[in-house]
Amino acid sequence: MPDAPLPVARSVADLRAQVAAWKAAGETAAMVPTMGALHDGHLSLVRLARQHADRVVASVFVNPTQFGPNEDFDRYPRNEAGDAALLASAGCDLLYAPTVSEMYPQGFSTTVTVTGVSEPLDGAARPGHFAGVATVVSKLLLQCGADVAVFGEKDYQQLQVIRRLVRDLDIPVRIVGGPTGRAEDGLALSSRNAYLTDAERAAAPALPQALRAAAERLRAGARVADVEAEAIASLQAAGFGKVDYVEVRGAEDLARLGPDSATTPARILAAAFLGKTRLIDNMPV
Amino acid sequence: MPDAPLPVARSVADLRAQVAAWKAAGETAAMVPTMGALHDGHLSLVRLARQHADRVVASVFVNPTQFGPNEDFDRYPRNEAGDAALLASAGCDLLYAPTVSEMYPQGFSTTVTVTGVSEPLDGAARPGHFAGVATVVSKLLLQCGADVAVFGEKDYQQLQVIRRLVRDLDIPVRIVGGPTGRAEDGLALSSRNAYLTDAERAAAPALPQALRAAAERLRAGARVADVEAEAIASLQAAGFGKVDYVEVRGAEDLARLGPDSATTPARILAAAFLGKTRLIDNMPV
The missing domain is CATH 3.30.1300.10 (Pantoate-beta-alanine ligase, C-terminal domain)
Structure with a gap:
């Protein structure tokens, strides 16, 4: 029998209503933020999230503010139907797939920046990248209200930036890093x-x-x-x-x-x- | 009979434990962030907060990051015992008075900035002021987890900056502005x-x-x-x-x-x- 289709929330209100229902039933929730185009690396994070909470939300949002002007925002792969099927197979309970205007409505003007850990490496090579990441991740975590959030070690600097901002802003969520998924020849899945x-x-x-x-x-x-x-x-x-x-x-x-x-x-x-x-x-x- | 002394939380953990206990009992909570040196203007905000929630937390924290190098951080008035007595008389349930090192531990490196509304007026006259305000208010709101937070219209631009960042970062709290308290001759209480x-x-x-x-x-x-x-x-x-x-x-x-x-x-x-x-x-x- 095929899996039932994965429920999809497209608004903050719908996401919060589902998470609140779980919490009211005494269940914990974990979030796995992604940009979609999912592969086995992401699915291993979903399975890891299941070990830390009763329910798992995966978000799919290709965040424009973390791409530079000459980067690959427009051609970044998008395949929501395929992503939803993979998430369902990995035991995800809800796909959160907001629009750009739901995330950044008219008048949006706030940025979260992290000094230190975000400055070398990709911070130097991709100006503005980690401010985009820190801002969107702050929003996703606060929109969802999950108890735990799982991020891959593949984006290791991103993981450390997120650990830092969650601690610094006192966002009430526990951050868990998941090991990098690799192909048989060792290439990190991406x-x-x-x-x-x-x-x-x-x-x-x-x-x-x-x-x-x-x-x-x-x-x-x-x-x-x-x-x-x-x-x-x-x-x-x-x-x-x-x-x-x-x-x-x-x-x-x-x-x-x-x-x-x-x-x-x-x-x-x-x-x-x-x-x-x-x-x-x-x-x- | 004198009022019982106001309970004081000095750590995020103690604050969250108290708010969680209220929520577990089905009660709502409101927060009134202040820098202390309280006057009737603050107390009117506490009374307003009581109209919006079952329980009221007032915070007293003279936030160093919102003062410029030539401003009055060192001589800003501090009187915790007096503040606590006034808060108790206004129906406050808890004083949250964290130390600077509780708010900004070693390695702290995150800043919340708001463009637009924070740029003119005091934003121009006091460089860095609203980044300090936006960051500490984000922290206080996320530390407390209150349903409602009350800020005075006396600091009108601050109130608009806070409304903006709460909306932009999706902090799950409702912001209420309270009217400016005034002396009989019209001077705003400060x-x-x-x-x-x-x-x-x-x-x-x-x-x-x-x-x-x-x-x-x-x-x-x-x-x-x-x-x-x-x-x-x-x-x-x-x-x-x-x-x-x-x-x-x-x-x-x-x-x-x-x-x-x-x-x-x-x-x-x-x-x-x-x-x-x-x-x-x-x-x-």
């Missing part, structure tokens, strides 16, 4: 992988391979600057074009590691172009 | 009136008198620019020093009024110094 040509897709696993090799070299005591330079060289040898960054940073605040930081938990993060497609990945060190 | 010398206090009612006269002239059809200039002249004649602004603006967005705006609800707002003390006031037109 909606943007759909942009890759066959040749680019074949070259793409060089990114996680470079990060894994770098993490091993660091654990063996190699110098950070050497390891970063080697990783960049290996990406370029594999056919990557512009490398926005390959950097080792503190795992929580994403600050540069000082000379005495050998025992600080660290993360290696990278962003690089393969053809016109910008791929990101990261790993613990 | 904690900063305590700074005035006797002579300054005697001159201060010229501010509401100038605004009332201006509103009457506008209703009689006088030109906005003429009325603003006359009000400034009358303040200077009464002994005021620097006049930061006397301006007629749209009542909601505080935009300049266009030539066809005779039917737009408007507000006249002023800020001017009497000696070292900066007074503000406003009235509907």
